[in-house]
Amino acid sequence: MNKEFKPRITSFLCKWCSYTGADLAGTSRLQYSTSIIPLQVMCSSRVDPVFLLKAYLSGSDGVLLGGCHPGDCHYETGNYHTRRRFALVKEVFESLGLESERLKLSWISASEGPKFARVANEYTEEIRKLGENPTRKSIFL
Amino acid sequence: MKAKVGVYVCECGPNIAGKTDLDEIITYLSEFRGFGDVELVVRKYGFLCSNQGKEYLEKEIRDLGLTHLVVGACSPRDHDSTFKDVCGKTQLNPYLYKIINIREHCTWVIDDMDKATEKAKSYLRAGIARVLYQSELFESPIDVNPDVLVIGGGVAGMEAALALAGENRSVTIVEKNDTLGGRAGKLRGFSFQEFNKPEQVEKLIETILGNPCINVFLDSEVTSVIGFLGNFEIEHVSLESKVITELFCGSIITATGADLYETTEESGFKYSESDDVYNSMEITEMLSSGDEITLRSGKEPETIAIVHCVGREELGYCSGVCCTVMMKTANMIKARYPDIRITQFYRDICLPPSGGQELYAAARSSGVNFVKVQSTGLSGTTVKFKEKNGDEGEQFFDMVLLASALVPSKDTPALSELLGIPVDETGFFQEAHRMTNPSATTTDGVFIVGTSQGPRNISDSMLFARASAGQILTKLLVGEKLVPEVAVTEILEAYCTGCGNCLDVCVYGAIYPDEARGISIVNEAICRGCGNCYGSCPSGALRTKHFTNIQLFREVDEALR
Ligand SMILES: Cc1cc2nc3c(=O)[nH]c(=O)nc-3n(C[C@H](O)[C@H](O)[C@H](O)COP(=O)(O)OP(=O)(O)OC[C@H]3O[C@@H](n4cnc5c(N)ncnc54)[C@H](O)[C@@H]3O)c2cc1C
Ligand code: SF4
Ligand code: SF4
Ligand code: SF4
Ligand code: FES
Numbered sequence: 001m002n003k004e005f006k007p008r009i010t011s012f013l014c015k016w017c018s019y020t021g022a023d024l025a026g027t028s029r030l031q032y033s034t035s036i037i038p039l040q041v042m043c044s045s046r047v048d049p050v051f052l053l054k055a056y057l058s059g060s061d062g063v064l065l066g067g068c069h070p071g072d073c074h075y076e077t078g079n080y081h082t083r084r085r086f087a088l089v090k091e092v093f094e095s096l097g098l099e100s101e102r103l104k105l106s107w108i109s110a111s112e113g114p115k116f117a118r119v120a121n122e123y124t125e126e127i128r129k130l131g132e133n134p135t136r137k138s139i140f141l
Numbered sequence: 142m143k144a145k146v147g148v149y150v151c152e153c154g155p156n157i158a159g160k161t162d163l164d165e166i167i168t169y170l171s172e173f174r175g176f177g178d179v180e181l182v183v184r185k186y187g188f189l190c191s192n193q194g195k196e197y198l199e200k201e202i203r204d205l206g207l208t209h210l211v212v213g214a215c216s217p218r219d220h221d222s223t224f225k226d227v228c229g230k231t232q233l234n235p236y237l238y239k240i241i242n243i244r245e246h247c248t249w250v251i252d253d254m255d256k257a258t259e260k261a262k263s264y265l266r267a268g269i270a271r272v273l274y275q276s277e278l279f280e281s282p283i284d285v286n287p288d289v290l291v292i293g294g295g296v297a298g299m300e301a302a303l304a305l306a307g308e309n310r311s312v313t314i315v316e317k318n319d320t321l322g323g324r325a326g327k328l329r330g331f332s333f334q335e336f337n338k339p340e341q342v343e344k345l346i347e348t349i350l351g352n353p354c355i356n357v358f359l360d361s362e363v364t365s366v367i368g369f370l371g372n373f374e375i376e377h378v379s380l381e382s383k384v385i386t387e388l389f390c391g392s393i394i395t396a397t398g399a400d401l402y403e404t405t406e407e408s409g410f411k412y413s414e415s416d417d418v419y420n421s422m423e424i425t426e427m428l429s430s431g432d433e434i435t436l437r438s439g440k441e442p443e444t445i446a447i448v449h450c451v452g453r454e455e456l457g458y459c460s461g462v463c464c465t466v467m468m469k470t471a472n473m474i475k476a477r478y479p480d481i482r483i484t485q486f487y488r489d490i491c492l493p494p495s496g497g498q499e500l501y502a503a504a505r506s507s508g509v510n511f512v513k514v515q516s517t518g519l520s521g522t523t524v525k526f527k528e529k530n531g532d533e534g535e536q537f538f539d540m541v542l543l544a545s546a547l548v549p550s551k552d553t554p555a556l557s558e559l560l561g562i563p564v565d566e567t568g569f570f571q572e573a574h575r576m577t578n579p580s581a582t583t584t585d586g587v588f589i590v591g592t593s594q595g596p597r598n599i600s601d602s603m604l605f606a607r608a609s610a611g612q613i614l615t616k617l618l619v620g621e622k623l624v625p626e627v628a629v630t631e632i633l634e635a636y637c638t639g640c641g642n643c644l645d646v647c648v649y650g651a652i653y654p655d656e657a658r659g660i661s662i663v664n665e666a667i668c669r670g671c672g673n674c675y676g677s678c679p680s681g682a683l684r685t686k687h688f689t690n691i692q693l694f695r696e697v698d699e700a701l702r
Contacts, residue, residue: 010701040217043672046676
């Protein structure tokens with residue numbers, strides 16, 4: 001495996017929980033993996049399957065989707081929809097022969113700064129083991 | 142017009158400047174050619190959120206004629222609105238600006254200066270790419286009606302009305318019954334808490350009726366509700382004259398109370414109208430009015446059974462007030478008829494911290510008999526029970542009193558439909574959030590208080606009533622306009638097939654079908670812009686303003702470049 005491999009993990013974080021959790025990791029000066037590329041969405045449910053695919057096809061080595069814990073979504077039931085849709089995309093990934101580990105869903109509340117940092121680090125390690133996104137190599141599909 | 146994007150990186154003292162090479166970032170971005178012929182102005186500044194910083198930014202936007210603005214600084218939670226307001230003072234539409242969180246998501250979490258610098262560059266690149274695809278949005282403030290409708294005139298509804306009228310709000314109470322007061326009104330001589338000295342409900346009713354800000358409609362029901370926070374149109378009908386009255390208000394408080402559980406034969410309670418079996422409401426009304434406690438035959442009872450937790454098993458929750466009611470009942474009966482022998486069949490005893498324990502101790506010491514059981518049933522006035530050790534037994538009493546659970550009032554389903562507010566698994570109205578927002582609902586402007594929301598005592602009912610009044614007083618200010626969310630979702634008519642998928646997904650009921658045109662339409666006044674509906678549309682007809690696909694795609698692409 002390429003020693004230089006620096007994973008890049010596109011992270012869609014809902015404004016009310018996960019994004020704020022990531023802010024808290026910052027305020028607490030927790031050092032975590034530089035692979036994370038945080039992007040804010042209003043609710044994890046805004047991240048429909050197309051987004052996940054897009055982030056993958058654009059060359060993300062991993063795609064992280066962060067939302068409020070089930071029952072805590074700022075928009076009541078949004079993350080229940082997220083959970084279902086996410087499971088579906090994973091299946092689609094698998095049936096296409098893609099590595100579904102490239103997608104990760106995590107519930108991180110606004111008060112879970114340390115959890116955010118931990119998920120970031122663990123997922124980076126996981127992706128490091130998987131190696132580079134195959135679409136980034138010249139021939140694919 | 143050629144785009145001219147201003148990129149301002151905040152130093153935030155040492156927080157950003159000390160952790161990244163800002164000059165390197167500025168040089169890199171100034172020379173970056175990835176955005177075609179877009180002109181980039183890249184600068185740094187000490188503290189952008191200071192007054193001087195804001196003035197500087199305002200002047201830059203004006204003098205340079207910027208068409209877009211990217212601010213590399215702290216979390217949007219800290220200063221997004223600060224810089225939005227700065228834009229608002231200039232020719233630049235605030236929705237053509239974006240804050241990039243360099244501090245919390247980069248310099249505070251990456252110690253290595255080179256790595257942090259690289260990271261900051263990619264965040265800023267992504268921000269520029271996104272902002273170029275943002276569109277102008279215009280906030281259109283709407284007039285709001287500060288008046289309030291209260292449905293139900295029990296203690297909860299009355300307390301909310303008084304709290305609002307105290308701040309000179311016009312309040313209308315629509316009460317189904319021919320009197321105000323609800324349950325507490327019927328129990329004036331009974332209640333177990335400090336509040337409930339009989340004259341207190343009386344006084345509350347008098348204050349309400351004498352308050353010029355409060356309009357009361359008795360014997361009336363609400364029949365139609367349309368509109369949204371700030372602008373509701375209501376119709377209510379007099380149950381007697383059938384006259385329909387129209388009413389306009391900005392928010393609604395639902396205070397329609399609870400009913401008592403009715404036993405069934407299947408659950409082991411077999412008795413008829415002629416048996417001396419009474420529920421807690423019936424006995425407390427007797428005690429409260431000072432009437433003699435007699436059997437239907439006219440004789441005085443010698444033995445009374447009190448059966449606890451009636452309905453608890455079937456319903457799956459504890460009503461929290463019944464045990465205390467029954468302690469007080471036993472004590473009142475004992476005080477007036479010391480010779481009556483009382484037995485309480487209980488499973489658990491649930492007593493509130495204030496006063497409950499004392500009532501229980503008093504019942505014990507006055508000789509009330511307590512029997513702990515696993516389950517109970519009735520056959521006429523014979524109590525059948527299963528003891529703790531599994532033994533079954535039965536015992537005849539002259540009179541049986543049932544501590545029946547509180548259940549959702551029978552109007553709850555209809556009101557839920559009318560007001561567009563959900564009920565929870567127990568069938569009571571459901572709050573927006575049990576911990577953080579316990580008296581609001583998923584429909585903005587509609588609140589729930591008192592026992593319509595679940596079993597509780599009088600003081601808790603009144604507490605929540607005041608809380609919802611407080612929310613209304615701070616949310617809907619007299620004379621002030623409301624700025625509805627503009628980053629909402631719209632449906633592109635050309636793509637929509639009217640399949641209705643999105644209707645089911647939106648918890649706010651913001652989407653409605655336009656049958657004539659065979660499409661669905663978003664009511665922008667209700668939509669919160671969460672974007673959940675987006676993923677449900679098979680035809681790609683939905684577009685969430687300010688969070689469009691192209692905006693996010695460009696952001697992703699540039700971040701990954
Ligand atoms: C037997 C018994 C004894 C109790 N004793 C005590 C006690 O001693 N101390 C204590 O703190 N708590 C006691 N409680 C609990 C107490 O009754 C409640 O906490 C309190 O009455 C709740 O007030 P509320 O305003 O929420 O509901 P309610 O008092 O039930 O008032 C609801 C009102 O809404 C009206 N309404 C219903 N549907 C509609 C509609 N569709 N349109 C218009 N109006 C409508 C009803 O007519 C009623 O006036 C007791 C409860 C019971 C059952
Ligand atoms: S705008 Fe934010 S980053 Fe800049 S000085 Fe103020 S707090 Fe610091
Ligand atoms: S964006 Fe959210 S609130 Fe708006 S219509 Fe869609 S699901 Fe409903
Ligand atoms: S899901 Fe899409 S196509 Fe179906 S009604 Fe809604 S907007 Fe129209
Ligand atoms: S707002 Fe966080 S998941 Fe919906």
